[in-house]
Amino acid sequence: MRNLDAHEDYKVDSQHLAKSLRELAGNFPRPKEEYAAPYGVVGYGEAWWPAELAHLWIPRLMTEGGTQFVLQGGLDLGAAAGAASAAEASGARVVRIGFGGKVDVSIEPYPLSPYQYLRFLQEATGESEAGRRVDAAIELLAVELAPEIRTEDNPAKFFAWSLVERIPVWVVSERYVWLAAALQQTFARVAGSLSVAPPPGSLEFFITALEARHEQGDPLAAVVVGDDECTRLAVEILESRVDTVLELPRLPAEGLIPEMLAAWYFVAWAAYYLAILYGRDPADAEVLARLREEA
Amino acid sequence: MRNLDAHEDYKVDSQHLAKSLRELAGNFPRPKEEYAAPYGVVGYGEAWWPAELAHLWIPRLMTEGGTQFVLQGGLDLGAAAGAASAAEASGARVVRIGFGGKVDVSIEPYPLSPYQYLRFLQEATGESEAGRRVDAAIELLAVELAPEIRTEDNPAKFFAWSLVERIPVWVVSERYVWLAAALQQTFARVAGSLSVAPPPGSLEFFITALEARHEQGDPLAAVVVGDDECTRLAVEILESRVDTVLELPRLPAEGLIPEMLAAWYFVAWAAYYLAILYGRDPADAEVLARLREEA
Secondary structure: OOOOOOHHHHHHOOOOHHHHHHOOOOOOOOOOOOOOOOEEEEEEEOOHHHHHHHOOOOOOOOOOOOEEEEEEEOOOOOHHHHHHHHHHHOOOEEEEEEOOOOOOEEOOOOOOHHHHHHHHHHHHOOOHHHHHHHHHHHHHHHHHOOOOOOHHHOHHHHHHHHHOOOEEEEEEOOOOOOHHHHHHHHHHHHHOOOOEOOOOOHHHHHHHHOOOOOOOOOOEEEEEEOOOHHHHHHHHHHOOOOOEEEEOOOOOOOOHHHHHHHHHHHHHHHHHHHHHHOOOOOOOHHHHHHHHHHO | OOOOOOHHHHHHOOOOHHHHHHOOOOOOOOOOOOOOOOEEEEEEEOOHHHHHHHOOOOOOOOOOOOEEEEEEEOOOOOHHHHHHHHHHHOOOEEEEEEOOOOOOEEOOOOOOHHHHHHHHHHHHOOOHHHHHHHHHHHHHHHHHOOOOOOHHHOHHHHHHHHHOOOEEEEEEOOOOOOHHHHHHHHHHHHHOOOOEOOOOOHHHHHHHHOOOOOOOOOOEEEEEEOOOHHHHHHHHHHOOOOOEEEEOOOOOOOOHHHHHHHHHHHHHHHHHHHHHHHOOOOOOHHHHHHHHHHO
16 A cells, blocks of 8 residues: 555656656756847747746747747647747747757756746846745755655645545636646646646636536545635635645745746645556656657 | 427526527627727636637737727626726726626626627727628527427537536637637536636647546546647547547638637537536526625
């Protein structure tokens, strides 16, 4: 029987994802030159979220002068290449980041790559102070959530146990743009499991979506990130309709982007432990590599 | 036993949603004056999707001159009011559409209201030609999908039967921005049921999210909208992992927005019939009205 506190449990982790999680803070490509403003950012495949995050300080998708960042996260059926050509025609300097053809800055496909795209962009566009706050939060959590911290003291392990054979429903503060979908993506990549991100206007979704079926015993777990009027109302609505409500602990992060990255990093650890409990390799490399050859 | 072809089945439809569906084409508030360009559009609550659709021809969220449309779809904890004040301070003429305080154009809360917001915006900003194509598609479908068309000839009834006690996973062509989340919203409002919209980068989600649990028998149905390389690959991936794959029939629509609205309208009918099969009132009025008093 697995218990998450025994060394043998972790043998299934063929790519040492725990090591990558633990050493994540600071592990990203540094810009080696200056990039001229104005900036534009578009992101594809696994890099869609860092592009959305960057729009919190870079308001343009495409720019006609300055620097156009194209985050090339694969599986996009040519969309990134199309965006890069369009930008070149418009006179911007195009910087391609990611993997596949012709990248200027290489980031390998990887469930934790959103962190790397984000940190590169922060350093390249004058946001390194916010970047340092992201790293500070992740460094603190890396110690608290590591495998050697036993289940009774490790909230990520507790979350994993609570999510076994359940489908998480992400209940996220309205301030955290796109975070629910990012958690859905990473939970799929690492835990190999399905979860539900609500559409915008999440309150009306929560109150209506479980009307007809809520006595049919879908094994749902509401996972709450952030504490505001919206999440409090959502919890009131969901309490009687899901198996369990889990609230993320208060995380040691300051500022909007650091808070989101800290929540994402917490969920990545919880997903990691859930994969271990399922006896599943938390590396997703093989199946996606095959698909990447096709798409 | 309900069969969708008997008059008695429909008694549960207390608000006559079938009539509203049937008479939807053309049922929207007409602009009574000219609105000066440039335009900006933001949308909240149930009106988030028409704002995203409008961004296909109106690239700005907020504008400093011209006309700022604020779609006030409720349940936004004051966000629409905040956007309206910000726009007024910046010198734009603010036009508030929807319900709640101080609206200029009234649209009642209603599961089919996305159509009404969209059509108003199209007429108000010089897009009435695309609007006519939306209406033409919906008019044709209104005849084909109506309750008096028996199950063997009515694909919306067939979809409803196929979705009983299953959770739809929306597999949507990458061209159809935000459509998966819009279907998730409307399916919740009308059928009272849960469904799953993938995050952006949907191919990697489909291939990873069902790894660990796909032998556990979650009763999933992939619902496919549009036919392109992305949906074809998704179907290949999902075929062995879900209970059933349902492809929307080819719909009689021309152009991006008409195609999306036609798909949405088809799913609204399917959700309506599913509510009838569950014996659930497809009107969602009561529970949302209570929530609106709080939020």
